Amino acid sequence: MEIVVCIKQVPGTTEVKVDEKGNLIRDGIDSKMNPYDLYAVETALKIKEEKGAKVNVITMGPPQSEAVLREAFMMGADDAYLLTDRKFAGADVLATSYALYQGVLKTGKPQLIICGKQTTDGDTAQVGPEMAEYLGIPHVANVKKIHEVKENSIVVEMDMPTTMEIVEVQFPCLVTVEKGIFQPRLPSYKRKKQTVNKEIVKFSLKDFEDQDEKQYGSSGSPTQVERIFPPDVNTDKEMWEGSGEELGDKLFKKLADLKFV
Amino acid sequence: MAGIIVNQSKITDIDGAVKLCPFGAIEYTSNEVQINAACKLCMICVKKGPEGAFIFQEDKVEEIDKSLWKGVAVYVDHLDGDIHPVTLELIGKAKELAAKINHPVYAVFIGSNVTEKANDLLHYGVDEVFVYDNAALKDFKIEPYTAAFEDFISKVKPSTILVGATTLGRSLAPRVAARFKTGLTADCTILDVKENTDLVQIRPAFGGNIMAQIITPNHRPQFATVRYKIFNAPERSENPNGKVTVGTVPQDKLASAIEVLKIKQKEAEENISDAEVIVVAGRGIKKEKDLEMINELAAALGGQVACTRPLIEAGWGDPKKQIGLSGRTVRPKLIITCAVSGSVQFKAGMSNSDVIIAIDEDPKAAIFDVAHYGIVGDIYQVVPSLLEKIKSM
Ligand SMILES: Cc1cc2nc3c(=O)[nH]c(=O)nc-3n(C[C@H](O)[C@H](O)[C@H](O)COP(=O)(O)OP(=O)(O)OC[C@H]3O[C@@H](n4cnc5c(N)ncnc54)[C@H](O)[C@@H]3O)c2cc1C
Ligand SMILES: Nc1ncnc2c1ncn2[C@@H]1O[C@H](COP(=O)(O)O)[C@@H](O)[C@H]1O
Numbered sequence A: 001m002e003i004v005v006c007i008k009q010v011p012g013t014t015e016v017k018v019d020e021k022g023n024l025i026r027d028g029i030d031s032k033m034n035p036y037d038l039y040a041v042e043t044a045l046k047i048k049e050e051k052g053a054k055v056n057v058i059t060m061g062p063p064q065s066e067a068v069l070r071e072a073f074m075m076g077a078d079d080a081y082l083l084t085d086r087k088f089a090g091a092d093v094l095a096t097s098y099a100l101y102q103g104v105l106k107t108g109k110p111q112l113i114i115c116g117k118q119t120t121d122g123d124t125a126q127v128g129p130e131m132a133e134y135l136g137i138p139h140v141a142n143v144k145k146i147h148e149v150k151e152n153s154i155v156v157e158m159d160m161p162t163t164m165e166i167v168e169v170q171f172p173c174l175v176t177v178e179k180g181i182f183q184p185r186l187p188s189y190k191r192k193k194q195t196v197n198k199e200i201v202k203f204s205l206k207d208f209e210d211q212d213e214k215q216y217g218s219s220g221s222p223t224q225v226e227r228i229f230p231p232d233v234n235t236d237k238e239m240w241e242g243s244g245e246e247l248g249d250k251l252f253k254k255l256a257d258l259k260f261v
Numbered sequence B: 001m002a003g004i005i006v007n008q009s010k011i012t013d014i015d016g017a018v019k020l021c022p023f024g025a026i027e028y029t030s031n032e033v034q035i036n037a038a039c040k041l042c043m044i045c046v047k048k049g050p051e052g053a054f055i056f057q058e059d060k061v062e063e064i065d066k067s068l069w070k071g072v073a074v075y076v077d078h079l080d081g082d083i084h085p086v087t088l089e090l091i092g093k094a095k096e097l098a099a100k101i102n103h104p105v106y107a108v109f110i111g112s113n114v115t116e117k118a119n120d121l122l123h124y125g126v127d128e129v130f131v132y133d134n135a136a137l138k139d140f141k142i143e144p145y146t147a148a149f150e151d152f153i154s155k156v157k158p159s160t161i162l163v164g165a166t167t168l169g170r171s172l173a174p175r176v177a178a179r180f181k182t183g184l185t186a187d188c189t190i191l192d193v194k195e196n197t198d199l200v201q202i203r204p205a206f207g208g209n210i211m212a213q214i215i216t217p218n219h220r221p222q223f224a225t226v227r228y229k230i231f232n233a234p235e236r237s238e239n240p241n242g243k244v245t246v247g248t249v250p251q252d253k254l255a256s257a258i259e260v261l262k263i264k265q266k267e268a269e270e271n272i273s274d275a276e277v278i279v280v281a282g283r284g285i286k287k288e289k290d291l292e293m294i295n296e297l298a299a300a301l302g303g304q305v306a307c308t309r310p311l312i313e314a315g316w317g318d319p320k321k322q323i324g325l326s327g328r329t330v331r332p333k334l335i336i337t338c339a340v341s342g343s344v345q346f347k348a349g350m351s352n353s354d355v356i357i358a359i360d361e362d363p364k365a366a367i368f369d370v371a372h373y374g375i376v377g378d379i380y381q382v383v384p385s386l387l388e389k390i391k392s393m
Helices: A035-051 A063-075 A093-107 A128-136 A191-195 A244-257 B013-018 B045-046 B085-101 B116-122 B144-154 B166-180 B288-300 B311-312 B379-391
Strands: A002-006 A009-011 A029-035 A054-060 A079-083 A112-116 A139-150 A153-159 A162-168 A173-177 A201-203 A226-231 A238-240 B003-006 B027-028 B034-035 B054-057 B073-076 B105-111 B127-133 B159-165 B190-193 B199-204 B209-214 B222-226 B242-244 B258-263 B277-281 B304-307 B333-336 B355-360 B371-375
Touching: A002 A035, A002 A093, A002 A128, A009 A063, A009 A128, A009 B159, A029 A035, A029 A063, A035 A054, A035 A112, A035 A139, A035 A173, A035 B034, A054 A063, A054 A093, A063 A079, A063 A191, A063 B166, A093 A128, A093 B166, A112 A128, A128 A173, A128 B144, A128 B166, A139 B166, A153 A173, A162 A173, A238 A244, A244 B371, A244 B379, B003 B034, B013 B027, B013 B034, B013 B222, B027 B085, B034 B242, B045 B054, B073 B085, B073 B144, B073 B166, B085 B105, B085 B159, B085 B190, B085 B222, B105 B116, B105 B144, B116 B127, B116 B242, B127 B144, B127 B379, B144 B166, B159 B166, B199 B288, B288 B304, B288 B333, B288 B379, B304 B311, B355 B379
Parallel strands: A002 A054, A002 A112, A054 A079, A079 A201, A112 A173, A139 A173, A238 B371, B073 B105, B073 B159, B105 B127, B127 B242, B159 B222, B277 B304, B277 B333, B333 B355, B355 B371
Antiparallel strands: A009 A029, A139 A153, A153 A162, A162 B258, A226 B209, B003 B054, B027 B034, B190 B199, B199 B209
16 A cells, blocks of 8 residues: 655744844754654554555655655655745645645555644644645544554544544545654664665656646745734733742732632 | 745845845855745845845736625534534624624534524524534534535635634635635634725744734635634624524535544543633743642642643643643633743733733743733742742631
């Protein structure tokens, strides 16, 4: 069987900050694999070990996002695809999903597509379901457990707010997995040595079946950022300073006033 | 193609130009300053770069006729007919938005044996509830639910659709939005509407300490998801108004490749979204053991403990206790934050709380921007001192 795992490179520990004038600043381009996607890769590798499968990883992003594909190689992925093109820049959820859908088509005929639950930068949890729609296949989100991988289907446990649902989905299908579904393995040094020169397949718009520029990047994005601004400041507040003792005392009195103690 | 065009002749300081972009999307290759695929179209280079060096080029778009799309619709989130309270909150917001542009408020209710329940929504100011009631819609399965939603949109043509950012809503809304090839903005914290019916969607963005205003200028319907506890539910009125309309999904579209084998009820667990009092631990907590002091304070106030993302990442807390954009939204009567800096992502999950007390040693911490009482001090001193007073009561 063929599995495709969608992985994304996200900013690492350094976060984007904003200065007094409302400008974005970011020092260092520290980046890493989206933590949720590590679980997605691990899930695919577990299925590979148990049932035998070819695990392909795919990412859309700037050239440097090759790094996360290399990391997936070090974990045990078989083939890697990098979708990169200036024309993909500025993509919102819809355009990202569309490019990934076109990319997935180029990898072969996967029975199973695995996404992370969400990214730590985009943070929408929407790319998976939108891709599934484009692919015309069912999806199950928030998968917490894989019960069984059968010949033509997969039995998974879906985490809902008040219930756990065990569902069986026919292939081909897409699942998004929760943190903690399996403990992701660490990249192996041995595999690193084996795969340093392993080729990464790169696709740009001209390799896709649908080469209509209007589907991709900012042109294919129905949503537009109209303006960015620093968050509101509440000026109607009391600020207290003093020793720990004084502040504790004052706070106690305030809580008593407000009838919380 | 829309994008940033670089005017090489206007760039004298190449290094400075490259550094303009916080996302590393400006690079110098083949003797040219170029924009790479990392561009997020945040426009910083256009605004801050040398005059005329970076130019935003827009696409020519075919204008749509927005007057053909009318109504603000709310998806009714429910489990076996039990309506999730986020639904009412969204109806409240939908009414506000609809009043501004003189549109009707709709609700779309998909499930099995739900027609009766649909009548109840008429007490909250919905003009028309569209019900898709079919045994095949009993369990949430993506294909038939999407088909029902699609039928509603095709027939009613609502301008805006609000969906609760619940587990189910986060799975269904993107699916339907993609079917209509339209925009969807997740986890909006502020919504407004323009005269031309464009929905103004505001949410934290770019992973930074910044808010973004997002619009869907040329697509309909416009989709937004909103979390529980962001907006206010309207009062229930005694007299129902409006009507219930029954819709049907063609039989062949009710089929699904998903079979629900078993549904297990989870044990009811404490939910920070329901807490009246919350004490939050932030990264200023030095050791896991020090959380005891926070637990103690929460217990003394009869409240729950919650934390910020770094603590969850450190494995010090249950992810269900995280407040914020990627955690839960809370709206307690009292929230005390202890050593929390107040990132936009955190504030997005708590800024509507009734009384906000923040303790932080940095007087410039952004948490003080939303606090009602800002306490500049060391939590290791203030909290024990407070606990002592409470104990000796
Ligand atoms: C897409 C995205 C989504 C995110 N979602 C969330 C989310 O849902 N929830 C969330 O919390 N974060 C979220 N984050 C992370 C967020 O940006 C911040 O990194 C995080 O909220 C910071 O947590 P903090 O305030 O505890 O830590 P810090 O920012 O490190 O702040 C610690 C504070 O403690 C103070 N302090 C230190 N020691 C003491 C002491 N002894 N006494 C008093 N004060 C002290 C410091 O002055 C500082 O203000 C998200 C980020 C992204 C990019
Ligand atoms: N640019 C991308 N490249 C590959 N996979 C992606 C990309 N963006 C999102 N995904 C996948 O979609 C999931 C949800 O992302 P998001 O909707 O951004 O929260 C991620 O965990 C990834 O599996």
